[in-house]
Amino acid sequence: MSSHNEHQDQSVNRPPSRKEMSRRQFLTYTLGGATAFMGVGAILPMIRFAVDPILHKKGAGDFIKVAEVSKITDEPQEFTFELKQQDGWYASTATLTAWVRKNDRGEIYALSPICKHLGCTVGWNNNKATPDEYHCPCHGARYTKEGRNLAVAPKPLDQYKTKIENGWVYLGDIVPNTEAAREA
Numbered sequence: 525m526s527s528h529n530e531h532q533d534q535s536v537n538r539p540p541s542r543k544e545m546s547r548r549q550f551l552t553y554t555l556g557g558a559t560a561f562m563g564v565g566a567i568l569p570m571i572r573f574a575v576d577p578i579l580h581k582k583g584a585g586d587f588i589k590v591a592e593v594s595k596i597t598d599e600p601q602e603f604t605f606e607l608k609q610q611d612g613w614y615a616s617t618a619t620l621t622a623w624v625r626k627n628d629r630g631e632i633y634a635l636s637p638i639c640k641h642l643g644c645t646v647g648w649n650n651n652k653a654t655p656d657e658y659h660c661p662c663h664g665a666r667y668t669k670e671g672r673n674l675a676v677a678p679k680p681l682d683q684y685k686t687k688i689e690n691g692w693v694y695l696g697d698i699v700p701n702t703e704a705a706r707e708a
């Protein structure tokens with residue numbers, strides 16, 4: 525009797541054999557691996573959804589159809605256009621203005637109206653005392669037709685990247701002025 529009980533106790537307290545251990549490990553690894561696989565499969569699309577808009581900032585680098593080439597003369601004309609922007613999840617529309625003209629070589633360029641002094645908006649031929657110039661109403665900055673700074677502002681007016689396609693003028697990003705340097 526006592527020897528039977530001893531035998532039973534030994535079998536209960538006996539450490540798990542090598543075979544039982546590896547089966548348990550196998551199940552643990554298999555279930556763990558399957559759970560991790562399913563988890564990654566479920567989470568990846570969410571991560572992609574979350575990160576995708578951040579990676580694709582839309583608006584910069586695009587060209588926008590602004591004016592017909594046939595309408596552009598050597599006199600600066602004001603055109604407004606809309607730029608749709610997508611920054612992450614935030615969609616917005618900015619209304620921009622450009623002063624567009626043809627130079628003596630027949631090339632079309634477009635100037636930004638943002639004054640290089642403190643950022644007010646310049647106008648063309650809007651000051652009788654200094655005709656045929658861009659004038660800033662805030663502190664009196666003046667610029668030539670090509671955007672060269674004549675007074676107050678430290679730099680020429682910026683330009684838009686310009687592209688001509690199928691009889692239309694397209695404008696892109698704002699870049700430093702090259703037209704004023706040609707004029708000088």
Ligand code: FES
Binds near residue numbers: 641642
């Ligand atoms: S902001 Fe244009 S002159 Fe000051």
